[in-house]
Amino acid sequence: MEKHFIDKKAEDFSVRPNIMEYAQEYASFKWEDVSAHFEGLPSGGLNIAHEAIDRHANGLLAEKTALVWLGENGERRTYTFLEMKKQTAKFANVLQTLGVEKGERVFTLSTRLPELYIAALGILKNRSVLCPLFSQFGPEPILQRLVRGDAKVLLTTKILFEKKVRSLLDQLKDLRYVLLIDAEEDESDQIRSLPRLMENVSEYFDILPTDPEDMSVLHFTSGTTGMPKGVVHVHKAIYTHWMSGRYVLDLHEDDIYWCTADPGWVTGTSYGIITPWLHGVTNIVDEAEFDAARWYSILQNERVSVWYTAPTAIRRLMRLDTNPRDEYDLSALRLVQSVGEPLNPEAVIWGMEKLKLPIHDNWWQTETGGIMIANLLSQQIRPGSMGRPLPGIDAGVVMHHDDGSVSEITEANKEGELALRPGWPSMFRAYLHNDEKYANSFVGGWYLSGDLAYKDEDGYFWFVGRADDIIKTSGHMVGPFEVESTLMEHPAVAEAGVIGKPDPLIGQLVKAFVSLKSGYEPSEDLRRELIGFGRKRLGVAVAPKELEFQQSLPKTRSGKIMRRLLKAREMGLPEGDTSTLED
């Protein structure tokens, strides 16, 4: 087994890694020491936007490129830290003009345009709360999140607005403004042109005092039994972002960094916006969707040195039977990290053979706000393992007892639930409007992640699966309940059960099983109608890719659909305990 481990040697590194001795760093690390790397807000407190942009713009990095934006059609735009300071100040002033207050939620629904990145930081400057939505959500997930998050403002594009939002407006009474990135004129008092608003405001903005515990970012994460939950983060989370940027992404000032994640998901904000700029590093943003040749060209032409990507993309690159190193100059690239779902060992090996670089897997989730467990540049990689806990992070594997309590499993290689000791700075502070759910996430002094894992004798963690029914597709979570609820709205559907079907490329795909109301018969036309219905309502990121009719779905005696059984049957696995199955 050990021969498959990837060992690192000092001569492997073109730049000395920020962490060389894991055990020593882990033992000596203190969160309070991180504060020395921040300036603090002149008016008092700690604000993400000040630490990520303004302090660099006020100092030696003012003229350094902060953002390189690559447009879908070959356009290339750059922004210095100073330009970012001014643009984000203007956006904050726009919010001021509109009377948007501290703590109020400003949602974004946009493809990866520069305005999205400017707005994200402008929102934080105004001490409002950034709530990113994924642009491939359909109207239903958008509505659920806007309502649950008490949206006051939505920033979007004309096309997304027409397609997905306009028809929802009468259900969004509290939504005061829609700001359209690409509209030349205001449509009404409510639907405004962002360029017009930006014309008339100052490029100076003094950030008011911000408490490190003030709400900063609200992300939504899928539930297994209910609708998505708003995960509340605070400005202090940058302690974790700074730490993981240093240790995991190994950021050095001269790095060119590219995170391929969309800001609609937590990786795209924590590591696609905040972290590189905290470190004063040049950040690449590509507007386009995945394309193998395009991606290699970006790595080459932009001289990317640190690349944070996802297993789905890596598996797509693996489909090319060429040697990228022969075709592209990837000499600047020195570190590849991956997150979203566990990286299969074959992908790690592929990296060694083709990229001539190991790919480092790491683990975290929306609730943790930042990377918790990782394979580090200077440390041995165990392909298939998520690595070891970062300095400042206390992780364990726990077992559940009948009385509801948990205890840590100290025995190596024994499976249980992956858990963290609360208290790291980017830990979520609440599920919005759901205190009970939040409280239930913590048991016996542990935050319970919902992921099953084991720890080997050397402290490396290995992912086993989810403890619940949440689906992980293309690196993001889909809650089966949300999909089932929408399918049930179709007049033909009596019952729906939704599972994650294993898929070699995207991890799992969303598969729906439905039974029909009397008067409806299964047919290919109806199957396609339901697939289309799902796509229209839920959007391509959430809708089922496959749909199968069943006479009736397996249920417990209390009437709950047994997704576990649907999944076992789909995969041809033993059905396990079926004692609760209705007769």
Added chain:
Amino acid sequence: MTQEQIKAAIIEQILFIAPDIEEANIIPDKNIQRSLEIDSFDFLKILTALNEVTGVEVPESDYSKVDTLEHMCEYFMKRVKD
């Protein structure tokens, strides 16, 4: 296959994978994935199905050459046998 047959086959596969799309919304020179909200997984499925119909395999490295309906037609036209 004629150009028209190839075009019809492509449209058929797009509509099969994404039944929510109306044929009139498939604009020949627009990026298929972006304009029709077809994700890369669905796009792959469309190309796999077209491989079965036309016998033409699009390697991953050529995906940028089949980004629009027009380009996809040209690409298949050049490679399809008889």
